[in-house]
Amino acid sequence: MPKEMRLVDLASRFLADDPRFKTTLFQAYSCSSDVQYAVDHFFNKISIDPTVDPNHPFLFLIGNFDNLDLWITHEFQYVDADKRFVFFSKVDKIPAPKCALIILASPVIHDGEKTDIGPAHVVFGIYKSLLLGMFGRGFLLDLVTQFTIEGSSEHRTSFASSVWRTPQTLDTRAIVDPSIYDDLIIRIRSQVEPLRARLVLACQFFSRANEENHEYKRFFDYWTALEIVVGGKSQRVRNLMAQAYGATLPYVDQTLRFKEISNLRHDLIHKGVFKRLEPEVERRMQGMFLDLLRFQIGLACKRITARLDV
Numbered sequence: 001m002p003k004e005m006r007l008v009d010l011a012s013r014f015l016a017d018d019p020r021f022k023t024t025l026f027q028a029y030s031c032s033s034d035v036q037y038a039v040d041h042f043f044n045k046i047s048i049d050p051t052v053d054p055n056h057p058f059l060f061l062i063g064n065f066d067n068l069d070l071w072i073t074h075e076f077q078y079v080d081a082d083k084r085f086v087f088f089s090k091v092d093k094i095p096a097p098k099c100a101l102i103i104l105a106s107p108v109i110h111d112g113e114k115t116d117i118g119p120a121h122v123v124f125g126i127y128k129s130l131l132l133g134m135f136g137r138g139f140l141l142d143l144v145t146q147f148t149i150e151g152s153s154e155h156r157t158s159f160a161s162s163v164w165r166t167p168q169t170l171d172t173r174a175i176v177d178p179s180i181y182d183d184l185i186i187r188i189r190s191q192v193e194p195l196r197a198r199l200v201l202a203c204q205f206f207s208r209a210n211e212e213n214h215e216y217k218r219f220f221d222y223w224t225a226l227e228i229v230v231g232g233k234s235q236r237v238r239n240l241m242a243q244a245y246g247a248t249l250p251y252v253d254q255t256l257r258f259k260e261i262s263n264l265r266h267d268l269i270h271k272g273v274f275k276r277l278e279p280e281v282e283r284r285m286q287g288m289f290l291d292l293l294r295f296q297i298g299l300a301c302k303r304i305t306a307r308l309d310v
Contacts, residue, residue: 008155010059014107015151017057021107023148025120028068028103032138033172035062035100046178048185050127058123061103068096070145102140108148122200128207130184133290133304136283138171140210170279173308180302187297199293202228206289215277216268222285223265229292234262241288244295245303256305261285280310
């Protein structure tokens with residue numbers, strides 16, 4: 001990316017390309033991965049731009065944004081001394097700290113009286129799923145802020161509050177292989193209905209898991225994404241993993257430790273019991289998602305789950 005980048009210029013650029021793109025949605029994430037290593041060994045070597053939907057634009061930025069203002073909301077509920085229920089809300093504007101940020105940008109569609117933010121969230125979901133599968137949850141460490149900027153000369157900004165999560169060591173275990181990224185992007189672009197709709201929905205669940213603080217909900221979203229991408233339940237996930245790897249079912253159950261994941265699903269759904277989502281289990285599910293996604297769109301198996309060694 002250029003050394004100097006103004007987010008308002010991106011919003012203006014989208015509007016100039018299409019009058020329906022009056023505002024642009026931005027999501028900014030902090031990162032606990034080695035950003036410079038990722039840039040040098042991955043992002044500077046990939047040959048494909050991040051467009052995952054030919055019908056809706058998307059931009060991905062990584063770098064330091066020292067001039068970025070963060071709008072932070074403080075909200076909580078309480079009962080005051082007069083026993084009145086109060087919803088407290090306060091907004092502060094602070095400069096972004098000196099750190100690397102991952103920024104996603106995509107325009108919101110304004111068509112007459114209708115506003116549709118859905119396509120922006122769709123392309124976000126697809127691309128974040130690829131990033132999470134490649135680099136782990138720590139690459140998108142915290143949703144620092146989400147906001148929209150108008151593309152007009154006024155450049156007015158609207159914003160949302162932040163989400164906080166705690167990183168683990170395995171959250172940053174990455175697969176640094178540009179070839180996985182390049183052919184996925186190319187093949188995702190060319191998908192047609194109804195397969196495309198199913199893969200988009202799977203990516204929405206998969207990426208939503210990253211924003212979920214409750215572990216059982218995060219696991220449920222990951223698992224739902226796996227079922228959607230294969231078009232079936234646990235046994236089909238297991239079978240397609242075996243087919244993708246050209247391996248036996250015991251290999252999937254034991255070496256890739258799928259049995260551990262399916263047991264978590266069984267206990268949650270059938271017994272209402274969920275102990276916790278261990279970091280290595282979460283990272284394994286992320287690898288399986290990319291392995292299965294590649295298999296479903298006809299790409300060669302890159303053995304992502306096995307290479308994670310978790």
